[in-house]
Amino acid sequence: MPANAFNGRTDYGIGIGLRVPHYAHILERKPVVDWFEIISENFMCGGGRPLEVLDRILEQYRVVQHGVSLYFGSADKPDREHLKRLKALVKRTKTPWISDHLCWGSVDGTYTHDLLPMPYTHAAAKRTAEKIRQVRDYLEVPICVENVSSYAEFHASEMTEWEFLTEVVERADCGILLDVNNIYVSSKNHAFNPYDYLNGVPHHRVGQMHIAGHTKFEKYILDTHDHPVLDPVWQLYAHATRLCGVTATLLEWDDRIPSFNEVHDEALKANTFIAEAHLRQAYGGQASTVVKAKAAQRQPRARRARAS
Amino acid sequence: MPARLDSTSDLRSFQRLMKDAVVRPLGPGYRMQKRWRDGRPMADVAAGFVRPNDRLTAFERLEIYNRMYWFRIIDSFHEDCPGLRAVLGDRKFDRLAVAYLTKHPSRSFTLRNLCSHLEEFIRAEPRWTAPHTALAREVARFEWAQTMGFDEAARPVAQPADFARTEPGRLRLSLQPYITLLELAYPVDRFVIAVKKRDTLRAEASNATTSGPTAARKRRVARPRRERCWVAVHRVDNVLYYKRLEPAAYRILAALRDGQTLARAVMAGGRGVTPAQVQDWFALWAKLGWLCRRK
Structure with missing residues (x-):
C-alpha cells in the first residue's frame, strides 16, 4: 500500500535510521536519502545539541518518528507528561505518522527499557487497542504498531502473535509497522512458519516496513541490529512486498554502526524487491520474466542520486 | 498470578x-x-x-x-558516569551500579534520567563508595550536571530592557535551566577532563592496534586532592563547558538562581566585591546568555 490512512497517505521510499555517528556526514555532505527515521525519545528533551541537529535535518529531509517507550501493551495508563513531550516533537517534525511497538515495558511507573512480549489474550488486545486509540486521539497523527522480536512465550496466550496483532490493529483501527526481521527472529525462536505470519496479517493496514540484521546463537536468535540484512529476511521482505505493495521501508542498524554509505547501500538493496513489486503491479503474472533486468536498472540510479 | x-x-x-x-x-x-x-x-x-x-x-x-x-x-x-568509574575502579563501580539501580530503578521513559538520584543514593549509602564517598558524591553531582547541560531547555535571555524596566530591589532573574552551579571540595572539573582525555586516547589506541594493552589503556587517572572550587557547568552553541567562578560570583549567581532580587543577589557577593567586578561579571553572563526572566 504505497499510501494509506496509516502512513498519512504518503509515498515514502527507502529510509534509514538517523544515528549519531552519521550526523557529521549527513550535515556536511547532504546525501540524497528518501527519509530518516528518528527515535522519538532521543529528541524529547528541552533543547541543546539533539534539537539543533534535528532542526538542521528537518530543513533538508523528511523525518518519521519511531518510539520505543509508549508501551501500548502496559496495563498502566498513558503518561500525560510523556505524551505532551511527544506531541511537541510531532509538531516540530511534522511526521506523517508515528510508530511504536506492540509490547509492554513498564508497570507501576517503573521502566525496564525493553520491548517485552505480550501475553496474547483477548483482554490484553482490548486494553492495548484502547491505549492506541487514546494516544492517537491525543497526538492527532496516524499510528503504526510494530511487531517485536521475542524470546519467550506465555502459558496465558490464547492465540498466535499474528492473530493478536490483527485483533489489536482492527480494534484500534490503526496501522502496522511490519518488521520482517522481527518476524524471522521470532519464527526461529518459537518455531512457527514466518510465511504464515505474513499471510495472516491485514495487508491493507501495513503503513511501513522494517528490515534489519540479527545474530544467531546456539539456541536462539537475538535481534541485534548490528549486521547487514540476511538472505532469509530479504526473502520475507520480498514476500511482504508482494502482499502489501510497495511500502515505506527502513533499515535499522543500531550497533557496530558502519559508515553512512554502507548503511545506505544496504538499505537500497530493497530496491530490487520494490522493482519487482512495481512490475508485478504493471504486468501482473508476467512480471518475473522482466524483474531482474529492470531491478538492475533501478539500483545504479538510486546510487547516482545519493552521490550527486 | x-x-x-x-x-x-x-x-x-x-x-x-x-x-x-x-x-x-x-x-x-x-x-x-x-x-x-x-x-x-x-x-x-x-x-x-x-x-x-x-x-x-x-x-x-x-x-x-x-x-x-x-x-x-x-x-x-x-x-553517563566515566568519572565516577575512574574514582571507584571497575569492580566497585559495578557494585554501586547494581545497588543504586536496584533501589532506584528507572522511573522515566528515557535512560537519560537514570542517574538523577545517584548523588542522593551515595550520601544515603556511603558503604558502596567508601573510602572515597566525598569525592564520589561530587563527581556524581558533576556528571549529572553534564547531563542537564547537554539537553535541558534554554529560556529567552534577559534583555537590557528587563533591567531598565524594573528596579534592582524588585527585579528577579533566573539562571538558564541547563546551568548547574557547583561548590566543590575537589577539582572535579579537571579530573573529569583528564578522564575524558584518557578515554579518548584509549579509543584511538584501540583502533590503531589489534594486540596487547597500550600505555594509554593501562594509565589510571589519579584521584584529585582536596581543593575548593566553584564551577558552572553550562553550554555555549550547544557545546558543553565547565567554567570556574570566583566565590563571590558564585554567591551572586546562586542567589539569583534561588529567587533573590537583583539587589539582594549582588549583596550576597560580599563586602570585598567592587562595582566594577559586578559589572564585568554581569556583562560576561549576559554575553553567555546565562540570565533569563523568571517564569
Whole structure:
C-alpha cells in the first residue's frame, strides 16, 4: 500500500535510521536519502545539541518518528507528561505518522527499557487497542504498531502473535509497522512458519516496513541490529512486498554502526524487491520474466542520486 | 498470578511478576538467580508463566530478558558516569551500579534520567563508595550536571530592557535551566577532563592496534586532592563547558538562581566585591546568555 490512512497517505521510499555517528556526514555532505527515521525519545528533551541537529535535518529531509517507550501493551495508563513531550516533537517534525511497538515495558511507573512480549489474550488486545486509540486521539497523527522480536512465550496466550496483532490493529483501527526481521527472529525462536505470519496479517493496514540484521546463537536468535540484512529476511521482505505493495521501508542498524554509505547501500538493496513489486503491479503474472533486468536498472540510479 | 488473564488487573499482575523477575539483580556469572525472593526455585517460578521450547527451558527464556536488562542499564550507567568509574575502579563501580539501580530503578521513559538520584543514593549509602564517598558524591553531582547541560531547555535571555524596566530591589532573574552551579571540595572539573582525555586516547589506541594493552589503556587517572572550587557547568552553541567562578560570583549567581532580587543577589557577593567586578561579571553572563526572566 504505497499510501494509506496509516502512513498519512504518503509515498515514502527507502529510509534509514538517523544515528549519531552519521550526523557529521549527513550535515556536511547532504546525501540524497528518501527519509530518516528518528527515535522519538532521543529528541524529547528541552533543547541543546539533539534539537539543533534535528532542526538542521528537518530543513533538508523528511523525518518519521519511531518510539520505543509508549508501551501500548502496559496495563498502566498513558503518561500525560510523556505524551505532551511527544506531541511537541510531532509538531516540530511534522511526521506523517508515528510508530511504536506492540509490547509492554513498564508497570507501576517503573521502566525496564525493553520491548517485552505480550501475553496474547483477548483482554490484553482490548486494553492495548484502547491505549492506541487514546494516544492517537491525543497526538492527532496516524499510528503504526510494530511487531517485536521475542524470546519467550506465555502459558496465558490464547492465540498466535499474528492473530493478536490483527485483533489489536482492527480494534484500534490503526496501522502496522511490519518488521520482517522481527518476524524471522521470532519464527526461529518459537518455531512457527514466518510465511504464515505474513499471510495472516491485514495487508491493507501495513503503513511501513522494517528490515534489519540479527545474530544467531546456539539456541536462539537475538535481534541485534548490528549486521547487514540476511538472505532469509530479504526473502520475507520480498514476500511482504508482494502482499502489501510497495511500502515505506527502513533499515535499522543500531550497533557496530558502519559508515553512512554502507548503511545506505544496504538499505537500497530493497530496491530490487520494490522493482519487482512495481512490475508485478504493471504486468501482473508476467512480471518475473522482466524483474531482474529492470531491478538492475533501478539500483545504479538510486546510487547516482545519493552521490550527486 | 492468575492462570488466565481476563482483565487489565490480571494483565497488571502478570506484568508485575515479569518486571520483578527481569529487574532482579543477576547472580554469580551474570546468570539469573536460582532462587526467587520467597526461596522457591526460580525454575518453578518461571515455569509458572513462561512456556519452554525444544531448546530452552522457561528459566533460560526468562533469563535472556533478565540479562539483557542489566547489560543495557549498566552500559548506560557506564556511559553517563566515566568519572565516577575512574574514582571507584571497575569492580566497585559495578557494585554501586547494581545497588543504586536496584533501589532506584528507572522511573522515566528515557535512560537519560537514570542517574538523577545517584548523588542522593551515595550520601544515603556511603558503604558502596567508601573510602572515597566525598569525592564520589561530587563527581556524581558533576556528571549529572553534564547531563542537564547537554539537553535541558534554554529560556529567552534577559534583555537590557528587563533591567531598565524594573528596579534592582524588585527585579528577579533566573539562571538558564541547563546551568548547574557547583561548590566543590575537589577539582572535579579537571579530573573529569583528564578522564575524558584518557578515554579518548584509549579509543584511538584501540583502533590503531589489534594486540596487547597500550600505555594509554593501562594509565589510571589519579584521584584529585582536596581543593575548593566553584564551577558552572553550562553550554555555549550547544557545546558543553565547565567554567570556574570566583566565590563571590558564585554567591551572586546562586542567589539569583534561588529567587533573590537583583539587589539582594549582588549583596550576597560580599563586602570585598567592587562595582566594577559586578559589572564585568554581569556583562560576561549576559554575553553567555546565562540570565533569563523568571517564569
